[in-house]
Amino acid sequence: MAPTEEISPRPLDPRLLQLSGISRASVEAHYRLYQGYVAKRNEILGLLGDVDRATANQVYSALRSLKLDLTFAIGGIKNHELYFAHLGGDGGDPHGAFRVLVERDFGSVDAWRADLRATGIAARGWAWTAYDWDERRLFNYLGDAQNTFPVWNATPLVALDVYEHAYFLDYQTDRPSYIDAFFENLDWDVVNGWIASYAIPS
Template identity: 50%
Template sequence: MPPELLRLRGISARTIQEHYKLYDGYVNKTNEIRNRLRTVDRASANSTYSPLRELKVEESYATNGVKLHELYFGNLGGPGGRPTGALYEAIVFSYGSYEFWENDFKASGLASRGWVILSYDQDDGFLHNYSADAHNVGIFVRTQPILVLDVYEHAYYIDYGTDRRSYIEAFFQNINWAAAGARFQALQGR
């Protein structure tokens, strides 16, 4: 765990430590599922129920849990503020203004059950705020995450109880825009 995650403004070290334990659980379950997939009975594969089907469904849940948490933790620990350069320009191009984008992202955080993901759509060339109700529900194909917000209760309950809005404000105070900008820049070089 990067030490700067234990010094966030408005998000306690305890919350991050407990949150990181959940992330470790997703890593362990992903490895367990992939090991079981090596030997699972494929002759009984069935779309209603089969051990193979269940492992495949849960592989997407656990693996996306790992990846989304890595992106979330990776875009924390910064000074907040606003993005600069190409990412800022892309947000304004996609949303008309930074303020409109920020308002939409925050509102999406209140509306989502799990995640808000600012993603670059490889097909239309725009940035979009997507809501995912679970690690494997609401994920859009051919999009690349730029900024990820975890809005599951475990991300804020210790510090804020049911006050998700205040947690989202704290998240914005800790965004590492340099990390988000680097993700976006990496896409531009393709």
């Protein structure tokens, strides 16, 4: 198998160290977790280069274990890169293309926010607002782990981390207050930039 190039963590935007309601200590600890996912992705891909594919088995095999854990590491990378990228803004109600999509598909900004908030409370790991290319609409999806409940042919535009590590330093078990703080730090220009770059129709 051809060697796979290692990747490096994306740098932490300094704006994330001054969020409203989410402390610097929490962000720095959260970022270290993301760095760990990157390191494990690189390590696992290195190990896959030498794994014995002749012993592959669905009950247990080195190949199965490595490939399964790779999905968790890569999910951790992608989810956190979305999460960190769209924080550091002024929050409030969305504007631009995302607002147009939200009002079309949820009826109102308040209805979208209430549904994503409830989805985040119901989830064990993540909640996403994603555009489904088959149904041509936004939907709030729930995920219990980095590598569970991915929806094929859907593009995430808002990524809400609700693992305890995202909020325990600041809110202990008060997840709803953390979710409210998350909304107050979103950068809608970033989200609208993704909509433009993916050419999502509104």
